[in-house]
Structure formats: C-alpha cells, structure tokens
Amino acid sequence: MPARTAAKAASMPAANSAAATKAASRSPSTAPSRKAAAPAGLVRVGIGGWNYAPWRDNFYPAKxxxxxxxxxxxxxxxxxxxxxxxxxxQKRTSFAKWRDETPDDFVFAVKASRFATNRRVLAESGDSIARFIDSGIAELGRKLGPVVWQFAPTKQFDAEDFEAFLQLLPASVEGVTLRHVLEVRHDSFRSPDYLRLARKYKAATVFTDAQKFPSMADLTADFVYARLMESSAKLKAGYGPKALDQWAARAQSWAQGAQPDDLPMLEDRKPAARQREVFVFFINGAKERAPAAAQALLERLGWTPPAEADA
Structure with missing residues (x-):
C-alpha cells in the first residue's frame, strides 16, 4: 500500500489524521515484516467460523x-x-490460543469490525479501524490471512469517501504484513472508478456467487478471495459435482496466474501472468453443508490433510 504522505494527512479531518499517524506507527517502512501467508499459487479452502451446532451432526465426530x-x-x-x-x-489471548491449536500451515482470514464499515461517512472510521487492528490479530503471526472489510448492501460507492477509508488501512501491524479484502454489496460499486481505487491500494475484491450482491471477478490485488453462498441443503456437498469441478478449475486458473473465462467482469483486462494465492470460503447458503463443500473442493484440488487429521 502506498505510504501516506504529509499532504494526504493534512487533507484529512483531524481525527483521521491522528488515526493515520497511529496507523503509520503500526507499520513503519523500516520495520521487518513477517510474511503473513503461505507461498503464492496455493489454494486455500475453508468455512466461516467453527462453532455451529448443525456441524455436530454432519462434520464433527460424535461426542x-x-x-x-x-x-x-x-x-x-x-x-x-x-x-x-x-x-x-476479541481478546488478544484468544487469537494466540487459536494460533496454537492449529497446524503450522493453517491460515485464518479475519472479518473486520462492523463498526469500521457500517458508517455513513467512511472517512471517519479511523478510530474503529485502529481499535480492530490493534485488538491482537497480530498474535496469529504467519497464520494471519487476509482481513475482510464487509460493507452493508445499502452502502453506495462514493469515490472520495471510499478512498479516504482505504488510506486508513495499515500495511502491517506489530511486524505482521496485512492484506485487505473489500466485500462491496451495492451495485454502485460496479464501476471502473472502484476498480481503480482497489488496485491503487492493492486491496482484493470479494468474488461471490450470490445473485443478490455484485459479482465481479476483476482482480484488484495479487491474491484472490471468493465467498461462495449458493449451497443447497438438498445436495450432500452443498454444490453438485459439476459445480465443484468448475470451482476447482477456476481456483487453479487463478492460482496459476490466469483469469477464468466464465465469470462476470467489468473490464476486459488480463491480469499479470504470475502465481497468486487463492482463498475460497463456503459461507451462508445452506450453512450446514459448508464443511462438506469445502472438503469436496479440497479433494478435487489434491489437498492432503495433515498427518494428525484425527486430532
């Protein structure tokens, strides 16, 4: 993310200038940065959360x-x-506990606080952003994946205000690199101006298969983030075999540096041909099917569970 200049800070409201200064102190350009994710080109697949009662019937072992x-x-x-x-x-100790309970190569994406995004004026969210960033997510260390900033379906695109928000997102915290993901849910974000801003600040845009939200496969960062929400309770794996095959092919295409040719895009623009990390999460829809869908996709991608998978 481009460094904030004195001119930018001067143009912000006083509260935002203070927030920007604090953010800059969290991410000094001279500080060593721990890599926050696995090598590019790797596809990661998962679910939202892990404590969900219906999963105790069809995912977690009895008792x-x-x-x-x-x-x-x-x-x-x-x-x-x-x-x-x-x-x-969440407590800092909780992030440390989650880090210690999971395998070395596991990754957590983290959904940012709604108090930072559910605002009439996004430029005024500096304090909420700082509070979330400083809450202890750095305890995840190398297991920290992208940070997801979800905006309300009623939040319309305002280029000036949205850029002011993006300027407040720090590049790192406590030496851990941060990567940001934008989940925009209003049709006004179907705009080349939005894509330009997301690319300027190297923030990925969520791709979703949900028909009620904008679906844009245009790449705006050097990694990909998909949230799939159309699972069906009638299907054992939430999605049918053909659909899962398609998602496996799309994920592999993204990871290999290509662009799937069967997803909606705003611009006819080919991404740089380089490997990239891909995150696919099965969220909502028939949520009880999410673990089965994720496992079915991982199987198609050739993923092998850790040796201690029965832990």
Missing amino acids: LPQARELAYASRHLSAIEINSTYHGT
Whole structure:
C-alpha cells in the first residue's frame, strides 16, 4: 500500500489524521515484516467460523468436545474465516490460543469490525479501524490471512469517501504484513472508478456467487478471495459435482496466474501472468453443508490433510 504522505494527512479531518499517524506507527517502512501467508499459487479452502451446532451432526465426530472443534476443523480444511471479530472485539489471548491449536500451515482470514464499515461517512472510521487492528490479530503471526472489510448492501460507492477509508488501512501491524479484502454489496460499486481505487491500494475484491450482491471477478490485488453462498441443503456437498469441478478449475486458473473465462467482469483486462494465492470460503447458503463443500473442493484440488487429521 502506498505510504501516506504529509499532504494526504493534512487533507484529512483531524481525527483521521491522528488515526493515520497511529496507523503509520503500526507499520513503519523500516520495520521487518513477517510474511503473513503461505507461498503464492496455493489454494486455500475453508468455512466461516467453527462453532455451529448443525456441524455436530454432519462434520464433527460424535461426542467431540466443543473445545476441540477448531483443532478438528483446522486439520480437515486449510483455512477458516473468523466471523466473530465482525460483531465484537476479541481478546488478544484468544487469537494466540487459536494460533496454537492449529497446524503450522493453517491460515485464518479475519472479518473486520462492523463498526469500521457500517458508517455513513467512511472517512471517519479511523478510530474503529485502529481499535480492530490493534485488538491482537497480530498474535496469529504467519497464520494471519487476509482481513475482510464487509460493507452493508445499502452502502453506495462514493469515490472520495471510499478512498479516504482505504488510506486508513495499515500495511502491517506489530511486524505482521496485512492484506485487505473489500466485500462491496451495492451495485454502485460496479464501476471502473472502484476498480481503480482497489488496485491503487492493492486491496482484493470479494468474488461471490450470490445473485443478490455484485459479482465481479476483476482482480484488484495479487491474491484472490471468493465467498461462495449458493449451497443447497438438498445436495450432500452443498454444490453438485459439476459445480465443484468448475470451482476447482477456476481456483487453479487463478492460482496459476490466469483469469477464468466464465465469470462476470467489468473490464476486459488480463491480469499479470504470475502465481497468486487463492482463498475460497463456503459461507451462508445452506450453512450446514459448508464443511462438506469445502472438503469436496479440497479433494478435487489434491489437498492432503495433515498427518494428525484425527486430532
């Protein structure tokens, strides 16, 4: 992300200038940065959260203690999107505990606080952004994946205000690199101006198969983030075999540096031909089918669970 200049800071409201200064202090250009994710080209697949009662009938083994659900899920999937962070602040000790309960190569995406994104004026969210970033997500270390900023379906695109928000997102925290993902849910974001801003600040755009939200496969960062929401309770794996085959092919295409030719795009623009990391999460829809869908996709991608997968 481009460094904030004194001119930019001067143009912000006083509260935002202070937030930008604080963000800059979290991400000094001279500080060593721990790599926050696995090598480019790797496809990671997972679910949202891990404590969900219906999964105790069709994913977790019978009588598995709830305290062991994360350990089990992290050995049968390659990533999890933490959603509880969207609703409230989590303890620093919780992030450290989650880090220690999961395999070395596991990754957590983290959904950012709703108090930062559910605002009339995004430029005024500096304090909420700082509070979330400083809440302890750095405890995840190398297991920290992308940070997801979800905007309300009623939030319309305002280029000036949205750029002011993007300027507040830090590049790192406590030496851990941050990668940002934007989940925009209003049709006004179907705009070349939005794509330009997302690319300028190297923020990925969520791709979703949900018909009620904008679906844009235009790449705006050097990694890809998909949230799939159209699973069906009538299908054992949530999606049929053909659909899962298609998603496996798309994920591999993204990872290999190409662009799937069967997804909607705003611009006819080919991405740079380089490997990239891909995240695919099965979210909502028939949520009880999410683990089965993720496992079915991982199987198609040739993923092998850790040796201690029965933990």
